[in-house]
Amino acid sequence: YDYKSSYYKLYSSIIEAFAKTMEGDIHTSNEILNNILLAYKTRAMDQVLLAWWNLVSIINRVLLGQSKDLKVDLFELAAFANNINEHFIKNIVKLILGYVLNKEGNNEKAEEIYQEQIVYFAKEKVAIGALFAWALIVQKYLDDDDVEGALNIANKSLEIAQDPKICNYFFIICFQKFIAKIYAKKGDFTATKMYLEKSVIIAKQFNLKYQLIELYIDNAKYIQGFMKDKKIYSKENVEVVNDMYKKAVSLARELSLQNMIEYSTREYSGF
Numbered sequence: 001y002d003y004k005s006s007y008y009k010l011y012s013s014i015i016e017a018f019a020k021t022m023e024g025d026i027h028t029s030n031e032i033l034n035n036i037l038l039a040y041k042t043r044a045m046d047q048v049l050l051a052w053w054n055l056v057s058i059i060n061r062v063l064l065g066q067s068k069d070l071k072v073d074l075f076e077l078a079a080f081a082n083n084i085n086e087h088f089i090k091n092i093v094k095l096i097l098g099y100v101l102n103k104e105g106n107n108e109k110a111e112e113i114y115q116e117q118i119v120y121f122a123k124e125k126v127a128i129g130a131l132f133a134w135a136l137i138v139q140k141y142l143d144d145d146d147v148e149g150a151l152n153i154a155n156k157s158l159e160i161a162q163d164p165k166i167c168n169y170f171f172i173i174c175f176q177k178f179i180a181k182i183y184a185k186k187g188d189f190t191a192t193k194m195y196l197e198k199s200v201i202i203a204k205q206f207n208l209k210y211q212l213i214e215l216y217i218d219n220a221k222y223i224q225g226f227m228k229d230k231k232i233y234s235k236e237n238v239e240v241v242n243d244m245y246k247k248a249v250s251l252a253r254e255l256s257l258q259n260m261i262e263y264s265t266r267e268y269s270g271f
Contacts, residue, residue: 010036010049018056022170024210024255026060033057047084051077055089062096063210065259071100088129091120095132102140111140131161131171138178147185154178173199173211177218189226196222213248213260217267220244 013036020029033053036045045053054077061070074097081090098113114137121129134157141150158175161168180195196219203212220241227233245268252260 007046007049010040010046014049014052014056018052018059021056021060021063022210023207024063024213024257026063026210027256029056030060033060048086051081051084051086051089054080055092058093058096062099064257067100071097074100087124088126091117091129092132095129095136099136102136102143107140107144111137114140127160127166128168128171131157131166131168131174135171135174135178138175142178142181147182150178151182154182169202169206170208170211173202173208173215176202177211177215180218180222184222184225187229189222189229192222192225209251209255210257210260213251213255213257213264216244216248216251217264220248220267 013032017029017032017036020026020032033056036053054073058070058073058077061067074093078090078093078097081087081093094113095117098110098117101113102110114133118130118133118137121127121133134153138150138154138157141147141153154175158172158179160166161171161175176195176199180192180199183189183191183195196215200212200215200219202208203215223237223241223244227237245264248264249261249268252264
């Protein structure tokens, strides 16, 4: 009974930490993870839960923009997960590694990893893994200016994320943001506005604050793009842009996300 009680208490704490991560309250998530470490200072942690602890910790580092030793830790976690037959974590870690490699400019290796993981998650029928892989592929297509390819995958992925059996709001927002960016590139500002507004409603409803920061910035950029394209520089639009950037900075400060404060401020100063 003691083991079961300890196991489920640890399990629920890791779930709580991950939930805080998804909300954007990453520092609270890290506090929960650190408290777990203190509690297990003199005793062994269940290996599968240890792998999950490390996965949440790594996701937090990515979202905070902390890249030091990240690749080394990703390789180590993938090896550890493989040794304990925790295949979901191993393959999610591979996707994160692909993301890191893509940011470093190793695009071919990143795409190779993404395609491998798509095959794996599709075979295993793990929707969240497949959606994550598709999101990374859409981003890569956008980086490569393959607008039509990105739109095709984003639309299909959004349909999957919205399926009643899955209904993953995190990825619904993710793909709607991509589609909004794609339509902005195509000059369809009506569609851009529609997808961004839908995403903001969901992010507010489910308290997904990290994504809300990005959405405020995307909204500001959409209005800037509209003004530039249509040669319409109204006072009202300028005020909305200012308001969006201020909201992004304010929310980033509320969450003490230094990397997002810098990102929001940098984008605002370029306006």
